[in-house]
Amino acid sequence: MDDDRSRPTRRAFLKAAGVALLSLAAGYPLVRALFREPQPIEPAATDGWALPSAPPWPPAGGRERRIRLVVTRDVVRLPGGPSFLAFRVNGRFPAPEIRATEGDRLIIDVVNRTDAPLTFHWHGVHTPPAMDGVPFVSQEPIPPGETFVYSFIAAPRGTRWYHAHVDEVRQIPLGLFGPFIIDPPAGEAEGRPEESGGRPWEAEAEAILMLHTLGPDPENNPVGALTEGSGPVGGMGGMMGGPGRMGGMVRMGGMGGGVPPNLLYLVNGLPAASFPPLRVPEGGRLRLRLINASATEPFWLEAPGAHFLVDHVDGNALPEPVPFGDLFLAPAERIDAWLVAGRSGTFAIRSKIPGQEALRISVEVAKADGESITPSDRGGGSHLPGTAESWSYWALAGGAGTALPAVDRVVPMVLSGGMMTPVWTINGEAYPRVTPTRIGAGERVRLELFNHSMVDHPMHLHGHTFWVTSIQGVPLRRPIPKDTVNVRPMERMTIDFVANNPGRWLFHCHQLVHMEQGMATLIDYRKQA
Ligand code: C2O
Ligand code: CU
Numbered sequence: 195m196d197d198d199r200s201r202p203t204r205r206a207f208l209k210a211a212g213v214a215l216l217s218l219a220a221g222y223p224l225v226r227a228l229f230r231e232p233q234p235i236e237p238a239a240t241d242g243w244a245l246p247s248a249p250p251w252p253p254a255g256g257r258e259r260r261i262r263l264v265v266t267r268d269v270v271r272l273p274g275g276p277s278f279l280a281f282r283v284n285g286r287f288p289a290p291e292i293r294a295t296e297g298d299r300l301i302i303d304v305v306n307r308t309d310a311p312l313t314f315h316w317h318g319v320h321t322p323p324a325m326d327g328v329p330f331v332s333q334e335p336i337p338p339g340e341t342f343v344y345s346f347i348a349a350p351r352g353t354r355w356y357h358a359h360v361d362e363v364r365q366i367p368l369g370l371f372g373p374f375i376i377d378p379p380a381g382e383a384e385g386r387p388e389e390s391g392g393r394p395w396e397a398e399a400e401a402i403l404m405l406h407t408l409g410p411d412p413e414n415n416p417v418g419a420l421t422e423g424s425g426p427v428g429g430m431g432g433m434m435g436g437p438g439r440m441g442g443m444v445r446m447g448g449m450g451g452g453v454p455p456n457l458l459y460l461v462n463g464l465p466a467a468s469f470p471p472l473r474v475p476e477g478g479r480l481r482l483r484l485i486n487a488s489a490t491e492p493f494w495l496e497a498p499g500a501h502f503l504v505d506h507v508d509g510n511a512l513p514e515p516v517p518f519g520d521l522f523l524a525p526a527e528r529i530d531a532w533l534v535a536g537r538s539g540t541f542a543i544r545s546k547i548p549g550q551e552a553l554r555i556s557v558e559v560a561k562a563d564g565e566s567i568t569p570s571d572r573g574g575g576s577h578l579p580g581t582a583e584s585w586s587y588w589a590l591a592g593g594a595g596t597a598l599p600a601v602d603r604v605v606p607m608v609l610s611g612g613m614m615t616p617v618w619t620i621n622g623e624a625y626p627r628v629t630p631t632r633i634g635a636g637e638r639v640r641l642e643l644f645n646h647s648m649v650d651h652p653m654h655l656h657g658h659t660f661w662v663t664s665i666q667g668v669p670l671r672r673p674i675p676k677d678t679v680n681v682r683p684m685e686r687m688t689i690d691f692v693a694n695n696p697g698r699w700l701f702h703c704h705q706l707v708h709m710e711q712g713m714a715t716l717i718d719y720r721k722q723a
């Protein structure tokens with residue numbers, strides 16, 4: 195997996211010192227309540243948008259590549275912070291980047307040299323169901339000492355990621371996740387409008403930023419990090435479905451919420467305080483690929499003195515880039531954005547969520563040249579720092595449309611639970627005791643999500659891309675292509691997808707405590723005869 199290192203990109207996996215602890219602060223749900231809810235103002239045509247009838251999947255003709263991922267247990271000592279028994283993949287914490295070209299046939303040997311059963315899931319990649327890494331659905335967990343060979347075609351292009359799918363709430367924070375970037379075949383656009391317009395925006399520098407959280411010690415550890423000597427992670431007891439070992443520290447699934455105290459905020463596996471500054475080169479084009487790899491926490495990022503030009507969400511190209519003054523990422527969401535800085539100097543990307551002050555990444559801009567990096571000749575006008583909107587799916591979608599696209603089947607998915615019991619359900623059922631939803635191959639399917647609870651649920655569908663087509667009953671002007679969507683308390687949302695990858699697929703909340711406590715279900719369809 196080191197064979198793509200010649201790409202003209204620079205990545206920041208670095209090291210240094212210092213760990214900041216957090217103080218308990220006002221609750222995150224409170225923060226969310228303060229969000230401005232942009233009201234759909236002028237309904238516009240939905241641009242004749244329709245679900246693709248037969249998406250090209252998977253593309254053929256790539257080369258075959260063999261990748262070996264050796265998973266071990268080892269003590270990780272954070273700069274200035276705690277030591278704990280973590281996971282390493284090929285010696286790295288967190289797991290190394292996988293970089294492939296769309297269409298490549300990847301053959302990935304996962305060698306389990308740990309004491310815990312595990313699997314890997316390729317989040318956002320359209321693998322065949324048997325390669326999807328869901329324990330007891332796709333495969334048996336890989337036992338200690340054994341190897342499992344994953345084989346699938348790398349598609350679709352974009353910022354994907356991979357992570358453990360056994361005992362996720364512990365194994366992911368302890369290092370079993372990494373970026374999985376799928377590039378377009380040489381010569382093909384990534385889908386950015388600038389490129390189709392003959393004015394390529396080649397990334398002069400690219401930073402992949404994986405944000406994640408970790409409890410600082412075993413005694414006060416919302417995500418279950420283990421320290422040396424505390425024994426093996428995992429075992430079947432920790433699998434999804436049982437309240438299991440979350441013990442007394444469970445935040446009641448987030449009820450009353452707030453940011454848990456003393457969480458460590460890590461960027462690419464380093465405490466944020468010791469993460470080296472990002473450098474925006476002269477001319478100011480820094481491309482960010484942000485991945486929220488936290489098991490439980492959302493991030494709401496701003497960069498005073500700069501704004502973000504978002505062109506992909508969950509790795510999928512938007513029809514046109516959208517400027518934002520801040521970015522919100524629920525667990526498992528990804529955003530690709532150009533960091534657009536107005537003047538030279540040093541500033542910070544930091545979290546707006548009270549209690550997350552420790553999450554701060556400094557940025558150094560080599561030269562004041564804000565205008566030149568603003569695509570002002572694209573017709574959209576220039577977006578000066580400070581004038582961009584606050585993050586919302588509404589703004590991402592360009593506001594309200596007039597009609598929902600046609601579908602063949604509508605499936606309600608009611609998300610609830612958490613009221614004084616650590617059980618979360620979809621349509622009243624807690625995983626694994628669920629009735630699979632049956633749909634037909636080739637159908638255009640609409641999931642009608644209703645969050646009948648008081649906390650956010652970032653819902654993820656395996657094996658497919660879906661489009662967010664409405665929020666609170668209002669159709670979106672430009673449906674948003676995603677694989678994980680954050681559904682807020684009492685919110686209704688429709689997500690539409692094409693059943694073009696037959697199999698049995700997990701649909702679940704990516705707040706992994708919720709998932710472990712039942713918020714998952716299955717969607718099932720067979721190949722047409
Ligand atoms: Cu990223 Cu089932 O998960
Ligand atoms: Cu949830």
